[in-house]
Amino acid sequence: MSSDGAGHHRGPGSGLSRPTVSRLPGYLRALSALARAGTVRVSSTDLAGHTGVSSAVLRRDLSSLGQLGRRGVGYPVAALQQAISRALGLVEDQPVVLVGAGHLGSALAGYAGFGERGMRLCAVLDADPRLVGERRGSVVVRPLEELEGSVAESGARLAIMAVPAGVAQTVADRLVAAGIRGLLNFAPVDLVVPRGVTVRAVDLSTELQILAFHQAELRQ
Amino acid sequence: MSSDGAGHHRGPGSGLSRPTVSRLPGYLRALSALARAGTVRVSSTDLAGHTGVSSAVLRRDLSSLGQLGRRGVGYPVAALQQAISRALGLVEDQPVVLVGAGHLGSALAGYAGFGERGMRLCAVLDADPRLVGERRGSVVVRPLEELEGSVAESGARLAIMAVPAGVAQTVADRLVAAGIRGLLNFAPVDLVVPRGVTVRAVDLSTELQILAFHQAELRQ
DNA sequence: TAGATTGTTAATCGATTAACAATC
DNA sequence: TAGATTGTTAATCGATTAACAATC
Numbered sequence: 001m002s003s004d005g006a007g008h009h010r011g012p013g014s015g016l017s018r019p020t021v022s023r024l025p026g027y028l029r030a031l032s033a034l035a036r037a038g039t040v041r042v043s044s045t046d047l048a049g050h051t052g053v054s055s056a057v058l059r060r061d062l063s064s065l066g067q068l069g070r071r072g073v074g075y076p077v078a079a080l081q082q083a084i085s086r087a088l089g090l091v092e093d094q095p096v097v098l099v100g101a102g103h104l105g106s107a108l109a110g111y112a113g114f115g116e117r118g119m120r121l122c123a124v125l126d127a128d129p130r131l132v133g134e135r136r137g138s139v140v141v142r143p144l145e146e147l148e149g150s151v152a153e154s155g156a157r158l159a160i161m162a163v164p165a166g167v168a169q170t171v172a173d174r175l176v177a178a179g180i181r182g183l184l185n186f187a188p189v190d191l192v193v194p195r196g197v198t199v200r201a202v203d204l205s206t207e208l209q210i211l212a213f214h215q216a217e218l219r220q
Numbered sequence: 221m222s223s224d225g226a227g228h229h230r231g232p233g234s235g236l237s238r239p240t241v242s243r244l245p246g247y248l249r250a251l252s253a254l255a256r257a258g259t260v261r262v263s264s265t266d267l268a269g270h271t272g273v274s275s276a277v278l279r280r281d282l283s284s285l286g287q288l289g290r291r292g293v294g295y296p297v298a299a300l301q302q303a304i305s306r307a308l309g310l311v312e313d314q315p316v317v318l319v320g321a322g323h324l325g326s327a328l329a330g331y332a333g334f335g336e337r338g339m340r341l342c343a344v345l346d347a348d349p350r351l352v353g354e355r356r357g358s359v360v361v362r363p364l365e366e367l368e369g370s371v372a373e374s375g376a377r378l379a380i381m382a383v384p385a386g387v388a389q390t391v392a393d394r395l396v397a398a399g400i401r402g403l404l405n406f407a408p409v410d411l412v413v414p415r416g417v418t419v420r421a422v423d424l425s426t427e428l429q430i431l432a433f434h435q436a437e438l439r440q
Numbered sequence: 441t442a443g444a445t446t447g448t449t450a451a452t453c454g455a456t457t458a459a460c461a462a463t464c
Numbered sequence: 465t466a467g468a469t470t471g472t473t474a475a476t477c478g479a480t481t482a483a484c485a486a487t488c
Binding site: 237239240274276277280290291292293 | 478480481482483487
């Protein structure tokens with residue numbers, strides 16, 4: 001499940017609806033693939049085909065970012081990438097802190113698409129002293145005690161939590177107190193955070209249960 | 221991001237809206253916690269408080285499953301768990317196949333909430349011969365060649381993909397051909413599947429980008 | 441009876457869709 | 465000019481909200 005802790009209304013300056021924001025990363029991914037393949041121009045029909053939305057939805061979403069295309073021609077790939085990145089607040093490298101260096105944390109740290117999309121992993125922390133000092137991605141695991149220091153020195157506003165459910169709320173509290181404003185939570189717990197902090201949750205069993213529903217529905 | 225490959229309309233027999241289905245697993249998780257704590261009865265206001273939705277949404281969602289509560293009293297916890305599980309198609313253990321035994325696959329296989337919620341990990345497969353034979357969760361890693369056999373002998377309809385992006389589509393094709401009807405994909409690729417197969421996608425950078433947007437919005 | 445709480449209604453709000461005029 | 469494709473409009477559709485009658 002992806003729950004949205006804050007943001008029950010549109011942001012004042014942005015004018016982007018929640019569904020639009022949730023689709024933009026998908027467009028960005030498809031555009032990266034097109035750019036790698038050397039494509040310089042794309043129509044709404046083409047791009048929609050790569051992302052699983054209708055061309056009407058795509059044009060509506062893009063038009064809310066400004067007049068990015070040319071009628072009769074299509075959209076320039078590079079300019080579109082820039083415009084979407086800017087709309088998502090990815091103009092410069094966003095430092096991100098990761099808490100938890102177990103299997104899940106290791107997988108997340110090693111994720112290649114990280115740097116490609118305006119994000120930079122600046123610290124990995126873990127409570128287990130046996131993991132401290134090991135490499136994860138491009139950084140070395142630090143003890144959990146250095147959480148506050150890591151957030152402060154990097155200026156990170158975003159954090160990923162790959163910790164056991166039992167300690168998730170405590171870790172979240174410390175991250176928020178240290179200045180984190182966006183949390184991506186992989187622990188199967190509903191975190192309580194102050195207003196102004198956004199939580200997104202990824203939970204395996206939630207996803208599987210939604211899948212089970214669709215599958216059961218088709219059997220009928 | 222959680223994209224829904226199929227199901228662009230309500231299922232005929234179910235009468236559950238998509239937003240309702242996506243919230244049910246959250247209710248189930250909160251109810252499990254309440255049951256563990258010995259609570260036998262809960263009001264819509266209480267349960268809503270544990271799940272981050274309004275009490276009006278909660279009552280509306282639950283009423284679409286039937287008349288489960290009693291006015292002036294509230295909802296019985298145990299009966300509610302059963303009703304939601306049944307609505308999600310979790311009446312009996314769902315066998316699930318996992319492809320990929322790397323860091324991410326290992327984390328997923330070790331996930332405790334698996335069996336608690338009507339799911340059973342029945343096979344783990346990997347292309348790397350060095351991983352074959354190792355334990356992951358309650359099962360032993362098998363070579364990728366045994367994918368079709370694993371699906372057939374378990375009767376699994378659901379599969380989890382924790383494989384590199386480059387092979388994701390190929391693996392998906394094989395799983396679908398073997399009889400899988402629901403795919404949970406962790407690779408950053410938009411999978412193409414036939415009608416009747418549901419894909420849900422979990423992508424780290426998508427989630428981070430949505431988070432970045434909210435965080436940037438708050439700064440303005 | 442009095443208080444509490446559900447299930448449901450009606451009104452509001454927002455997103456999607458289809459179509460097309462504007463424009464390259 | 466003719467063909468293609470965007471940006472935008474108007475209509476449809478669906479979800480949320482607030483309020484309250486029904487009921488324990």
